[in-house]
Amino acid sequence: MWNTLKRWYHQLGSPRYFYRFADIVLPWLWPLALIVLAIGLVWGLAYAPVERYQGDSYRIIYLHVPASSGALMGYIAMGVAGLVCLVWRMKMAEVMLKALAPFGAVLAAVSLISGAIWGKPTWGTYWQWDARLTSMLILLFMYLGVMVLQSAIRDPRQAARAASLLALVGVINVVIVKYSVEWLNTLHQGATLNLFSESSINPAMKYPLLISMLGMWLLYAANVLMRARAEVLSRERRSGWVRKLVEGH
Amino acid sequence: MNGPWWATLRRELTLIWRSPADMVQPLFFFMVVVSLFPLGLSPKPELLALVAPGVVWVAALLAVMLSLDGLFRRDQESGALDQMLTAPVVSVLPVSAKLLAHWLLTGLPLALLAPLLGYMMQLPVPALATLTYSVLLGTPTLTVIGAIGAALTVGLNRGGILLALLILPLYVPVLVFGAGVVRAAVDGSPTQGLLAVLGALLALALSLGPLAVAMGLRISAGD
Numbered sequence: 001m002w003n004t005l006k007r008w009y010h011q012l013g014s015p016r017y018f019y020r021f022a023d024i025v026l027p028w029l030w031p032l033a034l035i036v037l038a039i040g041l042v043w044g045l046a047y048a049p050v051e052r053y054q055g056d057s058y059r060i061i062y063l064h065v066p067a068s069s070g071a072l073m074g075y076i077a078m079g080v081a082g083l084v085c086l087v088w089r090m091k092m093a094e095v096m097l098k099a100l101a102p103f104g105a106v107l108a109a110v111s112l113i114s115g116a117i118w119g120k121p122t123w124g125t126y127w128q129w130d131a132r133l134t135s136m137l138i139l140l141f142m143y144l145g146v147m148v149l150q151s152a153i154r155d156p157r158q159a160a161r162a163a164s165l166l167a168l169v170g171v172i173n174v175v176i177v178k179y180s181v182e183w184l185n186t187l188h189q190g191a192t193l194n195l196f197s198e199s200s201i202n203p204a205m206k207y208p209l210l211i212s213m214l215g216m217w218l219l220y221a222a223n224v225l226m227r228a229r230a231e232v233l234s235r236e237r238r239s240g241w242v243r244k245l246v247e248g249h
Numbered sequence: 250m251n252g253p254w255w256a257t258l259r260r261e262l263t264l265i266w267r268s269p270a271d272m273v274q275p276l277f278f279f280m281v282v283v284s285l286f287p288l289g290l291s292p293k294p295e296l297l298a299l300v301a302p303g304v305v306w307v308a309a310l311l312a313v314m315l316s317l318d319g320l321f322r323r324d325q326e327s328g329a330l331d332q333m334l335t336a337p338v339v340s341v342l343p344v345s346a347k348l349l350a351h352w353l354l355t356g357l358p359l360a361l362l363a364p365l366l367g368y369m370m371q372l373p374v375p376a377l378a379t380l381t382y383s384v385l386l387g388t389p390t391l392t393v394i395g396a397i398g399a400a401l402t403v404g405l406n407r408g409g410i411l412l413a414l415l416i417l418p419l420y421v422p423v424l425v426f427g428a429g430v431v432r433a434a435v436d437g438s439p440t441q442g443l444l445a446v447l448g449a450l451l452a453l454a455l456s457l458g459p460l461a462v463a464m465g466l467r468i469s470a471g472d
Contacts (some may be wrong), residue, residue: 085462141418148414152405161468162401166415169397169461173419176450180422 033218040212057121066216068111074104079171082164094160099227105143131181226238256372257343259348275316282308301370303432317395340463356388379434386447393458400465
């Protein structure tokens with residue numbers, strides 16, 4: 001088991017192997033992600049029961065929570081990629097770091113916008129400097145920071161290493177920001193989903209939520225694989241296998 | 250008092266001391282920015298006292314950030330930075346000496362000036378001591394975090410605004426606790442707990458920060 005994992009890790013570390021892998025997986029991953037997301041969203045938006053206090057307005061949770069969790073996980077994944085990149089100087093980790101940022105930033109923005117739309121009917125305001133809203137805003141800024149730094153440095157390897165360091169510092173910062181802004185009064189409802197103990201959400205509402213979260217993560221994965229594949233091609237454009245691929249013989 | 254650490258510290262202090270403009274500019278900036286607020290908002294004492302903790306802290310934070318933009322640039326242009334990185338000592342040593350020198354001649358004066366500006370912003374006198382402690386504990390953290398950004402952008406010619414985009418989000422916790430502790434002092438609530446958190450952030454920044462700065466410099470040098 002361990003050896004299989006290790007072999008996988010080393011094989012996917014090779015750009016050429018990764019390209020083949022992405023080429024096989026992507027045509028399946030895209031439709032799968034869209035179907036799962038569609039099932040979760042349609043189930044949640046049309047068939048899940050109405051919430052007692054918030055009425056139908058709560059249904060935006062089926063977009064809001066998947067986007068927020070995706071944005072958060074994406075940044076953590078960027079931190080992990082950054083660590084691998086700085087410690088082992090693995091080329092594919094650099095590629096992944098770059099590929100993870102844009103969709104993560106989009107998800108953070110979607111989370112903020114959907115949260116604002118949800119906030120109006122339930123809290124009576126689009127925006128409040130509440131702990132979670134503020135953390136998500138800072139997370140969006142940090143995604144943008146990583147992207148800006150990466151685009152400012154011309155050499156791709158140097159850009160990736162600089163972004164790695166920033167992403168690592170950023171991961172520590174996300175945690176501290178989250179706890180620091182909790183000193184402000186929190187308006188946001190507590191977490192309703194919990195993997196390890198009883199969730200406070202009704203199962204009829206929970207399953208579509210879990211499915212749409214899964215769909216969003218698959219969509220993120222597909223986007224990352226696609227971006228990484230393009231990045232691999234552009235980085236390896238001088239190597240033999242890419243030439244063969246492009247010239248077609 | 251003769252090792253590479255002391256030598257770097259002496260060199261840095263001498264360099265900053267001999268170009269006093271670099272040292273005075275952040276202080277001047279701090280004063281100007283704070284004095285814009287009473288003019289822009291309204292000179293009403295109650296209102297000023299309400300916003301003073303945040304205003305003084307944001308101004309101090311921007312002053313530290315602006316002062317950091319040139320932290321490594323001159324050394325890079327003269328080649329001293331490459332010497333520092335290739336020298337047979339761990340690069341954390343000269344980096345930490347450089348950061349200490351920079352803080353002694355910018356952060357420390359900011360902390361000494363803060364109570365005066367706080368007073369002008371109508372902060373109650375008992376809260377002024379807390380303001381000074383918080384700036385004293387907070388600015389070294391700001392210097393260290395900002396130096397990571399300065400190290401990563403040292404080779405880029407549009408450093409200024411990029412540096413702000415990179416490090417201002419990282420300054421949020423220090424700002425929240427720094428302004429928070431002053432607000433607590435104004436309300437008469439206990440402040441030791443929040444000051445201790447600022448101290449904890451400082452300990453974290455001091456233990457990991459210089460390593461990150463040294464690594465950032467190596468990345469920028471294209472190791």
